[in-house]
Amino acid sequence: MHIAIIGLPNSTKTTIFNALTRGNLETAAFSSGHFDVHSAVVDVPDARVDRLSAMFEPRKTTYAKVTYADIAGLAKGVGEGGLSGPLLNTLSQSDALLHVIRAFEDPDVPHTEGSVDPCRDLAIIDGELLLSDMIIIERRIERLQAQLKKGGDKQAKARDEAELALFLRLNETVNAGAPLRDMDLTPAELKMLRNYGLLTLKPLLVVLNVGDAPADTAIETLCDYRHRRTTIAALQGRLEMELAQMPPEEAAEFLSGYGISEPGLNRIIRMSYSLLGLHSFFTVGEDEVRAWTIPVGAHAVDAAGVIHTDLARGFIRAEVIAYDALIAAGSMAAAKQKGLLRLEGKEYVVQNGDILNIRFNI
Numbered sequence: 285m286h287i288a289i290i291g292l293p294n295s296t297k298t299t300i301f302n303a304l305t306r307g308n309l310e311t312a313a314f315s316s317g318h319f320d321v322h323s324a325v326v327d328v329p330d331a332r333v334d335r336l337s338a339m340f341e342p343r344k345t346t347y348a349k350v351t352y353a354d355i356a357g358l359a360k361g362v363g364e365g366g367l368s369g370p371l372l373n374t375l376s377q378s379d380a381l382l383h384v385i386r387a388f389e390d391p392d393v394p395h396t397e398g399s400v401d402p403c404r405d406l407a408i409i410d411g412e413l414l415l416s417d418m419i420i421i422e423r424r425i426e427r428l429q430a431q432l433k434k435g436g437d438k439q440a441k442a443r444d445e446a447e448l449a450l451f452l453r454l455n456e457t458v459n460a461g462a463p464l465r466d467m468d469l470t471p472a473e474l475k476m477l478r479n480y481g482l483l484t485l486k487p488l489l490v491v492l493n494v495g496d497a498p499a500d501t502a503i504e505t506l507c508d509y510r511h512r513r514t515t516i517a518a519l520q521g522r523l524e525m526e527l528a529q530m531p532p533e534e535a536a537e538f539l540s541g542y543g544i545s546e547p548g549l550n551r552i553i554r555m556s557y558s559l560l561g562l563h564s565f566f567t568v569g570e571d572e573v574r575a576w577t578i579p580v581g582a583h584a585v586d587a588a589g590v591i592h593t594d595l596a597r598g599f600i601r602a603e604v605i606a607y608d609a610l611i612a613a614g615s616m617a618a619a620k621q622k623g624l625l626r627l628e629g630k631e632y633v634v635q636n637g638d639i640l641n642i643r644f645n646i
Contacts, residue, residue: 293357303524376481388495403507607637
């Protein structure tokens, strides 16, 4: 999972990046004006992995991973004429966008728009992303119309006509000021659009940095913002960044003192999984206990392919047990004695927390 962090200059993106990645990138009161990207790979916190690791005592424990990329501040007007190649490429390669919005006053950090207004800032970045999509869509419509005028074989013409019809629908949506993620698109249509870098098609996680204000009431103050595949969260950015850089024991004590149930990192990752329609399954053994990420609804053969392509190619059966059933049994040996393991075929829909052992032959 790859998530790009975006926002206006001085929106505290880097503070949130540090909080999510336990990093220590320097935060500045002024934007450098350069196109910079800082990335970090983070282990996905999962108490189930910890419990399985304690049970099997493997040589290696591997958590699922998420990559966060801190993108240089997107200034107002950046979308005019189309986003630059490097910026568009970086954003289009992400699975989702995380838009950081500053929702607190700080006289030492001037706001680029002169005042703190989360609704306005949200609208500015939305407008820049919509403008980028409009330009891409209009250019593609022009090219498809030109290709159709030239004629060609029936099969190619049919493909171009179908694509043109789709892009005309996209054009109507963005010109109405709505993000493409609000549209009803089929899996085939989404596949057709995969390589066009359409940014408002991506799932969006809006994160309000509320400073020292209570995070649980901040979302209520945000404008009415309702779109598909969109989630809004609030974080006390500076506090979360400080927590992320503490030793675990000290951080736990600090969290308790502030009445925070868990670090923001955990909550944001959980929201990201839900937003993207992802969940985890596990493989266990003496060598390794490992969490794997797959889409909700994926089949056993798909899970096998995530582990290794050879397992999918030679798939015979998947030996499956639910995490809760294994924990209740106390050990894999006890689970087998109780008949809790079962064999499933290629079409079995993997459930969140399933523990799989793939039987295969090449």
